[in-house]
Amino acid sequence: KAGVTQTPRYLIKTRGQQVTLSCSPISGHRSVSWYQQTPGQGLQFLFEYFSETQRNKGNFPGRFSGRQFSNSRSEMNVSTLELGDSALYLCASSPEGGSRGYTFGSGTRLTVV
């Protein structure tokens, strides 16, 4: 069975631009969560989507947003990019929501220059 697929794997953007990252969960999984991983702050929760609704949100500014489609695929968007947004963005899916049974994708490495 296919795992969690994140695209693209690598991305380079300029400060001030916006970016959209994509996540396709494991087939049948209805929940998608996003995490940011940086050397300084570690793994931090961004948000969770379940059945197209945002169910939980972390402590990130409004420049970070996301959505989920009816097929459970999710996108996250970061507007007005800052250098500090450079990170590995990880998506995790789970069957019924919640943090149990997470399967993570390999992430999208975003570099802001």
Place this chain on the structure above:
Amino acid sequence: GENVEQHPSTLSVQEGDSAVIKCTYSDSASNYFPWYKQELGKGPQLIIDIRSNVGEKKDQRIAVTLNKTAKHFSLHITETQPEDSAVYFCAASPNTGTASKLTFGTGTRLQVTL
């Protein structure tokens, strides 16, 4: 909110020895404690988890113990092998309906030497 501390940050052991990684958490509402292994260029992979109604869980060479009173939990890897070399993260989460996020520790880089 929840705060998870993890020690040590780096750990070097010889092949065949045991490795122990310790974590403490602050929120008494946390009741789910997974451990993840992250290899270079990959996302974290769940290797074992424990729930608050259980004190210990074992899966082959990996075991996790939980002390709810002291708010700490530990990962034990026995008979370490070179392929165990990776970064390990502990995490904690409450399971109160929609409060589903994981709070992660800062990670332990395990190096298994020959």
